Amino acid sequence: MALQHDSWAEAAEACGVSPSAFSQGIAALERSLGVTLFDVAGRRRTPTSAAVAAEALARRAIAAHGALDDWATATRTGAAGLVRAGMIDTAAIHHFGDHLMRYRRDHPRVDLRLSVASSAELVDNVRAGDLDLAVAVATSKDPTLEQVPLIDEPVRVYPPPGTPAERLSDPTTWGPWVSFPRSSRTRRLVGEALSTMGASFDVVAESSQPRVLREMVRLGMGWTALVVADAETEPHALEPLTPEPLIRRRLVCVRRRDRRLGPAVDGLIQLLVAAQPTP
Amino acid sequence: MALQHDSWAEAAEACGVSPSAFSQGIAALERSLGVTLFDVAGRRRTPTSAAVAAEALARRAIAAHGALDDWATATRTGAAGLVRAGMIDTAAIHHFGDHLMRYRRDHPRVDLRLSVASSAELVDNVRAGDLDLAVAVATSKDPTLEQVPLIDEPVRVYPPPGTPAERLSDPTTWGPWVSFPRSSRTRRLVGEALSTMGASFDVVAESSQPRVLREMVRLGMGWTALVVADAETEPHALEPLTPEPLIRRRLVCVRRRDRRLGPAVDGLIQLLVAAQPTP
DNA sequence: ACTGTAGTGAAGTATTGCTTCATCAAAGCT
DNA sequence: AGCTTTGATGAAGCAATACTTCACTACAGT
Numbered sequence: 273m274a275l276q277h278d279s280w281a282e283a284a285e286a287c288g289v290s291p292s293a294f295s296q297g298i299a300a301l302e303r304s305l306g307v308t309l310f311d312v313a314g315r316r317r318t319p320t321s322a323a324v325a326a327e328a329l330a331r332r333a334i335a336a337h338g339a340l341d342d343w344a345t346a347t348r349t350g351a352a353g354l355v356r357a358g359m360i361d362t363a364a365i366h367h368f369g370d371h372l373m374r375y376r377r378d379h380p381r382v383d384l385r386l387s388v389a390s391s392a393e394l395v396d397n398v399r400a401g402d403l404d405l406a407v408a409v410a411t412s413k414d415p416t417l418e419q420v421p422l423i424d425e426p427v428r429v430y431p432p433p434g435t436p437a438e439r440l441s442d443p444t445t446w447g448p449w450v451s452f453p454r455s456s457r458t459r460r461l462v463g464e465a466l467s468t469m470g471a472s473f474d475v476v477a478e479s480s481q482p483r484v485l486r487e488m489v490r491l492g493m494g495w496t497a498l499v500v501a502d503a504e505t506e507p508h509a510l511e512p513l514t515p516e517p518l519i520r521r522r523l524v525c526v527r528r529r530d531r532r533l534g535p536a537v538d539g540l541i542q543l544l545v546a547a548q549p550t551p
Numbered sequence: 552m553a554l555q556h557d558s559w560a561e562a563a564e565a566c567g568v569s570p571s572a573f574s575q576g577i578a579a580l581e582r583s584l585g586v587t588l589f590d591v592a593g594r595r596r597t598p599t600s601a602a603v604a605a606e607a608l609a610r611r612a613i614a615a616h617g618a619l620d621d622w623a624t625a626t627r628t629g630a631a632g633l634v635r636a637g638m639i640d641t642a643a644i645h646h647f648g649d650h651l652m653r654y655r656r657d658h659p660r661v662d663l664r665l666s667v668a669s670s671a672e673l674v675d676n677v678r679a680g681d682l683d684l685a686v687a688v689a690t691s692k693d694p695t696l697e698q699v700p701l702i703d704e705p706v707r708v709y710p711p712p713g714t715p716a717e718r719l720s721d722p723t724t725w726g727p728w729v730s731f732p733r734s735s736r737t738r739r740l741v742g743e744a745l746s747t748m749g750a751s752f753d754v755v756a757e758s759s760q761p762r763v764l765r766e767m768v769r770l771g772m773g774w775t776a777l778v779v780a781d782a783e784t785e786p787h788a789l790e791p792l793t794p795e796p797l798i799r800r801r802l803v804c805v806r807r808r809d810r811r812l813g814p815a816v817d818g819l820i821q822l823l824v825a826a827q828p829t830p
Numbered sequence: 831a832c833t834g835t836a837g838t839g840a841a842g843t844a845t846t847g848c849t850t851c852a853t854c855a856a857a858g859c860t
Numbered sequence: 861a862g863c864t865t866t867g868a869t870g871a872a873g874c875a876a877t878a879c880t881t882c883a884c885t886a887c888a889g890t
Contacts, residue, residue: 280837293879295838300878305623308811315836315887318680321633322626322813329619336612343608344584347601354600401597532587534601559868572848574869579847594856594867832890839884846877851870858865 280317352381353536358394358406359386362482363523366501367423368407371547375540382536390480391457398526404537407544409457410522419524422544425499426517427462430510432492440513443471448494450477450485458521462497465519486510559596631660632815637673637685638665641761642802645780646702647686650826654819661815669759670736677805683816686823688736689801698803701823704778705796706741709789711771719792722750727773729756729764737800741776744798765789 277283284294302309309323346352359368364386376384387397391408398406398417410419431440439445446466452459463473476494479485482502489496490508497518503510525544527533533541556562563573581588588602598606625631638647643665655663666676670687677685677696689698710719718724722745731738742752756767761781768775769787776797782789804823806812812820 281835289878290880291837292839292881297878299838305619306627307623307813311810312837313809317837320811320813321635325622325626325633326619329615329622333612333615333619336608336615340584340605340608340612343604344586347604348585354604356600404600530592531590532599534586534599560866568847569849570867571850571869576847578869591868596868834887834889836887837885839882841880841882843880844878846875848875849873851872853870854868856865856867859863860861 346381347534347536350382350535350539351379353534354383354385355534355537355540356385356402356404357387357540358397358403358408359388360391360394360408360523361388362425362499362502363407363423364388366505367523368544368547371543375543379536379539384540390453390455392455395526398528401528401531404531404533405525405527405541407523407525409461410524411457411526416529417526418529419526420541420545421522421524422547423523425501425521425523427458427497427499427519427521428503428512428516429495429497429514429518430489430503431495431513432489433511434492443469446471446495448472448474448476450479450488450494450496451475452485453478453480456480458499461519461521466497625660627814629661629814629818630658632813633662633664634813634816634819635664635681635683636666636819637676637682637687638667639670639673639687639802640667641704641778641781642686642702643667645784646802647823647826650822654822658815658818663819669732669734671734674805677807680807680810683810683812684804684806684820686802686804688740689803690736690805695808696805697808698805699820699824700801700803701826702802704780704800704802706737706776706778706798706800707782707791707795708774708776708793708797709765709768709782710774710792711768712790713771714774722748725750725774727753727755729758729767729773729775730754731764732757732759735759737778740798740800745776 277286280294281291284291287294289297298309305326307320307322307326309320309326310317311320312318343352364372372384372386375382387394387403389397391406391411394403394406394408395411395417397403399414407422410421411417429446431446443466451462459475466473477485477488479488482498485496485498486503486508488494489510496503496510498510499521500512500517504512525541527537527541556565559573560570563570566573568576577588584605586599586601586605588599588605589596590599591597622631643651651663651665654661666673666682668676670685670690673682673685673687674690674696676682678693686701689700690696708725710725725745730741738754745752755773756764758764758767761777764775764777765782765787767773768789775782775789777789778800779791779796783791804820806816806820
């Protein structure tokens with residue numbers, strides 16, 4: 273601004289333009305505003321009282337513009353933005369809980385919203401565009417979705433405590449079962465694996481919460497097949513039938529292929545793929 | 552903004568430009584910000600989550616710019632601005648008090664600052680540029696100042712109550728006097744008038760306040776010559792020697808000729824010159 | 831009075847933003 | 861499927877804007 277410079281030419285230089293351009297610019301501004309900003313006394317230009325008021329308003333306008341610029345650079349670098357992420361409970365709690373905390377701490381200007389739900393719901397939300405990314409059990413091929421593998425989790429079989437040893441070795445005698453609700457991807461995978469082994473998979477109790485399934489097994493309601501992280505954690509950890517997993521459940525990061533995500537989302541995804549699975 | 556319009560072309564029309572220009576403009580904006588604002592799905596353009604954040608910031612910037620515009624029009628019409636006015640006490644109280652109140656009421660966005668002082672001080676301040684206008688006793692010709700006449704005030708002679716009748720008719724027996732301080736313009740004018748009449752003008756008591764001079768006369772300390780509005784108002788109004796005025800004091804509106812005043816100042820001046828002198 | 835200098839106007843030029851026209855791809859229709 | 865319609869975009873051209881350089885005027889300081 274010209275208010276704090278003594279000479280017209282000095283102010284022009286501060287603006288980085290020639291004195292002539294500065295003069296023309298001020299004249300054009302006065303014309304467009306219809307307000308005289310400077311009194312002319314000899315070769316001296318004295319700012320009018322109107323000029324100081326105009327300067328305050330002009331500074332606010334410039335600051336508002338600069339705020340947009342700042343936001344743009346922050347968004348460009350991934351320091352700011354909106355990230356709508358979804359995770360299944362195991363991922364949110366066991367595998368990526370501290371990663372999420374760390375991301376939150378390192379990116380305070382990112383608005384990270386996490387929703388925990390079942391794989392099916394998460395993938396549906398990603399498809400609808402309500403979620404930017406989801407960590408879920410790998411789904412069938414879908415050309416509109418991109419799935420990058422994150423973690424392979426072993427799923428083991430857990431009989432109720434006190435099950436006779438002869439039943440343990442014969443899969444046809446396994447069951448009955450407690451498992452996730454019918455819509456669960458894991459339940460479907462487990463069911464398929466048991467069928468190929470010749471075992472029945474009659475589910476006598478359901479819950480979406482691994483904690484609840486674990487307690488049911490402890491109470492003798494039935495067998496279950498769970499991810500190790502869900503089954504063998506205290507309190508009341510279960511004893512696996514064998515160390516060998518029944519199947520391996522693959523957790524992937526799902527996102528829409530057509531949607532260009534912001535750098536903030538990319539940053540979170542990179543963090544997830546770089547994360548070593550917590551054993 | 553394009554966020555609330557369904558089609559790209561519709562938004563372009565709302566902006567008053569061709570669809571092509573709109574497309575180019577958005578592309579340029581995305582390029583300059585370095586942030587993708589719209590996802591392209593088929594021929595559909597879906598605003599990114601970044602776009603809604605950017606829109607909020609952009610609206611603020613536009614509003615700030617509009618505020619400057621509003622201020623400019625307000626200033627142009629005289630509805631807003633800064634007015635630094637000066638008046639001698641008589642003008643501020645008797646002649647223009649209610650005019651000032653009215654102006655304040657009608658122009659709430661005008662920052663009106665009134666300073667009451669002697670004519671000499673006021674004119675000095677106008678000369679220095681610290682006052683935009685002053686209502687004062689007419690001064691000697693000064694090419695840098697413009698003086699527009701406002702009011703002619705009669706100045707009458709007031710003897711102390713109980714003065715012998717034979718002294719009243721003979722100016723050479725008038726006096727002694729109480730009057731304004733030596734720097735006062737009115738005092739000088741009165742002194743000159745009395746001299747030409749052959750009367751002495753020995754001042755035995757001074758005050759810048761007409762109220763005080765009036766009381767001194769009532770207490771018999773001496774004669775005075777005052778503007779009617781100052782002398783003949785209750786309480787303790789004085790009795791004039793004759794209805795004919797000794798002199799007429801001319802109040803003028805003084806302003807610097809070289810300084811371009813804002814419309815707010817012009818409005819006040821017009822109000823003053825249009826004001827009928829309160830009798 | 832002279833001279834240096836600050837501010838301004840005029841002419842020319844580069845950049846910007848717009849329009850029109852052409853092109854391309856996605857929807858919609860039969 | 862094939863055709864047509866339509867909406868977004870790129871290219872060329874044009875107008876407006878903002879900047880530069882250069883010349884000029886008038887103030888200021890010796």
